[in-house]
Amino acid sequence: NEGIDNIRIFQAHGTALSSDNSPENYSGTTEELTPTSIVWNAAAARWEITIRVTGFSGFFVMTPQAGSLPLTLASFKGYANAQSNELTWATVSEQNFSHFEIQRTEDGKNWETIEKMEAINITTSVKNYSYNDKNPLLGNTYYRLKMIDINGSVSLSKAINIDNALIYGIKLFPNPTKEKLKINFASSVGEKIEVMLLDAKGKVISIENFKTQSKDFAHEINLKSLNVGIYFMKISDRKRQITQKIVKQ
Numbered sequence: 411n412e413g414i415d416n417i418r419i420f421q422a423h424g425t426a427l428s429s430d431n432s433p434e435n436y437s438g439t440t441e442e443l444t445p446t447s448i449v450w451n452a453a454a455a456r457w458e459i460t461i462r463v464t465g466f467s468g469f470f471v472m473t474p475q476a477g478s479l480p481l482t483l484a485s486f487k488g489y490a491n492a493q494s495n496e497l498t499w500a501t502v503s504e505q506n507f508s509h510f511e512i513q514r515t516e517d518g519k520n521w522e523t524i525e526k527m528e529a530i531n532i533t534t535s536v537k538n539y540s541y542n543d544k545n546p547l548l549g550n551t552y553y554r555l556k557m558i559d560i561n562g563s564v565s566l567s568k569a570i571n572i573d574n575a576l577i578y579g580i581k582l583f584p585n586p587t588k589e590k591l592k593i594n595f596a597s598s599v600g601e602k603i604e605v606m607l608l609d610a611k612g613k614v615i616s617i618e619n620f621k622t623q624s625k626d627f628a629h630e631i632n633l634k635s636l637n638v639g640i641y642f643m644k645i646s647d648r649k650r651q652i653t654q655k656i657v658k659q
Contacts, residue, residue, distance in 0.1 A: 418471070489572060507529040510555050591633055593629045595627040615636075638659060
């Protein structure tokens, strides 16, 4: 029964804030429960675990993975809002754990670290973390957590995808393009907008500034003189800054 001895039970108090009944989506705190008994029921061919509680809410059963870092990643999620891409994750059983590195990529191959976050190292309850990517890439972006313990051991979370194109109301097309690139941008009337074109190394090629005359900003850029390759378009107003990769054919 070595495996059953490793089972850990957590109770999330309060009510679920959404249909996704994961620990971090409950309104109250989360605590680890100690079983009063663990008994093998031979007739039913099952383990029966007894715990004492003062009320019913969300219960979660977890087991540590052999050879894993000294923590369990209970969940990792992300979504786009009006100003950023927001990431949330929850851990249990943090011990001798150092920090997280939040990484992102557009192509699923070239990952960049955009933030480092120290661990809390709480061993008896669920710990919730969050991070806002305030300068997100436009469109599909993949995020993952690089998790490092105090001895330098590294583990990677699964990658999650956030598509913010509809949220931000920005369209660049056609992309890839051989010559002309059109920009459509939903904004407020009278908004000041900066459109910056950069090469793959981050060198600024051009900067244009506009003041919108309607809620639907439209602009066309001629890229015919540029060499074939990867470029980036950075579009900014007073509330947000969006960067989108452009492929010049």
